[in-house]
Amino acid sequence: MSSLLAAAASLLVFCAPGYPGTSGDAQPLVDEFATTLAQAAGWPAGALTAVYDANESSDLTRLAAPTASLAFVPYPFFVQHGAQLHLLPLVQADVPPAGVQQRWTLVAGKGHAPGPGGLAGLSVISTAGYAPDFVRAVLHNVGALPPTATISATAQVLSALRRTASGEPLAVLLDQEQTGALASLPFAADLQTVGTSAPVPVALIVVVAGRIPKDGTLRLQQALLHLAGTPQGAATLGRLRLSGFVLPRLPAPGS
């Protein structure tokens, strides 16, 4: 048994800033995930607990606590806070329908799309707007976002798209699922794509600040990689709308 097992229960924080749903709603599912994962990794019952939190600020508070040793994070959250919180990717989530990676698409109103000069003057709105470093990074192959550009978070993407379509000087950064649904909107003809990012991970499970010893980390990683191969693991993942996990494949810096 590693020293981990003798320690207090580890906490897995499901960070979901900007996404609807409350801890109470999701708690039974993340509890089940923690139990299944602990069992698969050979951890004692109760050694791993989990919590779902859709608020970025309280996510950061939770991750600062010494018991928070793991986190399930959207890739934008990882880009924004990974270095500061010492987040080490353990696995990359396979999330249908996108898969293990997705492209983000910048959309503007027809007639208001930026010209070849770049994205100067644009105000960018996105569910990932809480992570401006991610927004700037993911748009770098679309065009340089000037320091003066404003980036805002919204959970009301439909409202943002309506405002954009009606001529407000905005651009909305959409994830792959949102982009796929764009054509179904009645005002889709009033929108146009400015550019699409290179593929980036959808979500990661990370070790927080080295709070799990190396032997425990490797065992946990193997358990995660093989979770979809067991009936219980597949059922638990299915309820979380996950297909499984692969080894992390992060984009090279600047790519």
Next chain:
Amino acid sequence: MSALRVAVLLTAAALSACTLPHSATKPAAAGTVALPPPQLIAAVERDTERIDHSQDSAERTGLLATATANAQQCLAQAPDSGACHYAWAQVLGLTARERPAQALALLKEMLANLARAEALDPAFDHGGPARLSAVVLLRAPGWPLGPGDADAAVLAAQRALDQDAAYPPNLITLAQAQAKTDEREAARATFAKARLAVQAWPAATAEEAAKNASWQRDVDQGSQQLR
């Protein structure tokens, strides 16, 4: 993020907060005898209230089956009754809570029935069809996962208010919708009106007093979140 959409689906649970109005007709036990629509609606009302408060999954399943049968019988007898469509919509909301995997389809069907109810009888339950539409649009998962749409919720809540501007839940729903669309000043003003409306609403019986207290909590909580 799709990975976390499961939590979104579960927000359907919150929709059960909107129960049918208490009708003047005493609830009748629904059995093999075909009951007229007012009694069927009263039976649905009784069952939805019990489902809302029951902690027993088996009991909820049984009550939901009865409420489903009664609401469908109501629609079969009176397909043009706004009250029957409203009752059916409430049953669909409760079904969504019990079956999260089907929640999105059920919520869409719920909205379609509420639209029909509103077209047929917009004043029923103090503008209930529009008010409940607003609640669904506010709490359901948003685009592209589900029918949630805060802008549309504001419009629906305004239509409910047009039916009865003194009914506190209409004001509370509008204020909540305004808060969600970042109309914070308007939301503050509407919550202030809602507070006055709650104070003015009669609370002669224990049941009415309990409802008043619940509305007051909604106003306090909503106002608090705007600070």
